Amino acid sequence: MPIIPSPLGNILINTQEEMISELRFTEESVSPEVLEAVVLKAQEQLEEYFSGKRKVFNLPLAISGTAFQQRVWTAVNTIPFGETTSYLKLSQTLGNPAAIRAVGAAIGANPILVIIPCHRIIGTNGQLTGYAGGLGRKEKLLELEGRPRQAKQASLDF
Template sequence: METCYINSPLGVTKIEGDVDGIMSISVLNSNEKLTDIIPELLQDCVYQLNEYFEGKRQTFSLKLNPQGTNFQQKVWNALQTIPYGTTTTYLKLSQQLGDVKAIRAVANANGKNPLWIVIPCHRVIGSDGSLTGYAGGLHRKQWLLEHESPYKQQTLF
């Protein structure tokens, strides 16, 4: 397993992966030492994340290998169908997966998403439009949604 720590606009980001793919991307609430030399297996992931933060990338083309239950994998696959710059709700996601009663299980699987940003769990909001639950913190979820929004806030000065 290869690991690296990079800087992002939202904090230090930890990336883990091996020859089978990227297994984990997470933002940390601590100040880990940044990686001086990015392992070759993780270089494309770092490059694509940097492009995303620069506003130059809307989709990712990485070999992914998230570890989870069959249900979690099903939810994570559904999350990848949410287009850049749009949102959906937990209710709509559970309907899409065929069981409206599974809304809590869908939300739980969403919260266990190991691939921050690449599997866009930040694009799922409450039915009332609220920014509900986000493992990385609601301030990061808001930043990501604003970053992807086609309607940029203009400054008067």
């Protein structure tokens, strides 16, 4: 399994028939193996994204999931660079506001982080909520896209 470096930690990229089938952050070491063409293209586009030169990915994806998950991931993929939406708004967009938990579960199962930008989904109150890559990475991805840093609640020690 190819593992490449990124400014937010190493990224594992799996492929299936010359398409990206999985992209996730990992604690594993960068792999020295020769990378196939689609992985090299993904690495190049990720480097451009992390350096602020790319806003849209153009990679072949092999996404497996339920029909509902696929609908959610397709909707997530339409959220423009630098914008966010909430789980509730996304469930409303999909025509079922009551499916907010199912939408959250589908987002949590997203197999292709960053490229399918589930980091752009936030809580209704504007707060950052769950991210398979960790909330710290989610915050950094949103900052990279121009979202101001999340204000931290001050704690008072008496």
